[in-house]
Amino acid sequence: MVTAPTKTDIEYAAFELPSFSIDAIRATKRTTPSIGPLDVLVRMKAASLNYRDIIVALGVYNPGIPLPRIPLSDGAGEVVEVGSSVTRFKVGDRVSPNFMTEWLAGKINATVKASDLGGTIDGVLREYAVFNEKSLVRIPEHLSYEEAATLPCAALTAWNGLVENGRLRAGETVLVMGTGGVSIFAMQLALLHGAEVIATTSSDEKMKRLKKMGAAHVINYKNTPDWEKEVVKYTCGRGVDHVVEIGGAGTLAKSAVSVKLGGHISLIGVLADAKQKSNFEISLLMKAVKLQGVFVGSVEMYERMNAAISLHKMKPVIDKTFKANQIIEALKYQQSGAHFGKIVITI
Ligand SMILES: NC(=O)c1ccc[n+]([C@@H]2O[C@H](COP(=O)([O-])OP(=O)(O)OC[C@H]3O[C@@H](n4cnc5c(N)ncnc54)[C@H](OP(=O)(O)O)[C@@H]3O)[C@@H](O)[C@H]2O)c1
Helix, strand or coil: CCCCCCCCCCEEEEEEECCCCHCEEEEEECCCCCCCEEEEECCCCCCCHHHHHHHHHHCCCCCCEEECCCCCCCEEEEEEECCCHHHHHHHCCCECCCEEEECCCCCCHHHHHHHHHCCCCCCEEEEEEEHHHHHEECCCCCCCCHHHCCHHHHHHHHHHHHHHHHHHHCCCCEEEECCHHHHHHHHHHHHHCCCCEEEEEHHHHHHHHHHHCCCCCCEEECCCCCHHHHHHCCCCCCCEEEEEECCCCHHHHHHHHHHEEEEEEEEEECCCCCCCCCHHHHHHHHHCCCCEECCCCCCCHHHHHHHHHHCCCCCEEEEEEHHHHHHHHHHHHHCCCCCCEEEEEEE
């Protein structure tokens, strides 16, 4: 059998984290490896940032990751070569790798957890990357590379929490916190399912945007420190069906008050400081709440989410786009919390 020549040994531009500091990220050169029979060579076109990318760069997410490491988990690109046994994709297809390249379906386990892009393994802030065909999904046709690059972590986490685990249904009420990537996707996906959204934010300007996007009620959590009481009022004393919890210890007690009897909390993030004391364990217990830890999602979930996004022509909310060589500036902008939705990098 004659084997087609492969595009190996292409020298390409990438960025790497040589030590744990955002300022240390630098440009570098890498070379494409030869691709195996089930591999796909992708020309990365865009990436997006998550809060995780900041804590990876600071050495807080996983101080044990080998350095130098190519950062960022989320990207989208074009297939430029396929291995001899690849059946799912062809040259020219538009694709995106799953956050955990080995998590194809079923439940998360230790093996698949250790395949996180831009963490345990090299990420997507580079011109070329090789993936097993099983790690890739087709991106929705109505989305640009920039828009599709926002989906792998933030959108899929929101989808997993609300839809896969939460079994979200029309007519239910969802509480989302702040206007970061996960929360804005959670709001969009909740609205797409016919649910009502109550949102919190720290800024009056962002309150207006949340309202415009379709939030039924918006609360400024800075001006209204007891915002959970407002949430209970807005639901006529009943509480919300789902909470998309991105605050952690600093907001969990308030989520426990906000949620209804038998409701569901997706435990996703830890952005808020824990200063206030409360008896939240009792609230959770007495309300027989389901508290569900969420860690992004599988390739199968990614495909199910993309089907919904495609059908409803849902568009991610992009706050700002940077060039790859502005990665340090972009991460610092994310760190400032000034953004609304997602920050994108073109490659
Ligand atoms: N479990 C998982 O698989 C998974 C996946 C993705 C993300 N996460 C975690 O989820 C969290 C959010 O990630 P992200 O990428 O969406 O972050 P992000 O885009 O950086 O979100 C930042 C926004 O969060 C809001 N925020 C901060 N503190 C808050 C508080 N005390 N109460 C309410 N909102 C607050 C602020 O919104 P306003 O400016 O509107 O106040 C801020 O602008 C992080 O902890 C991240 O590590 C977990």
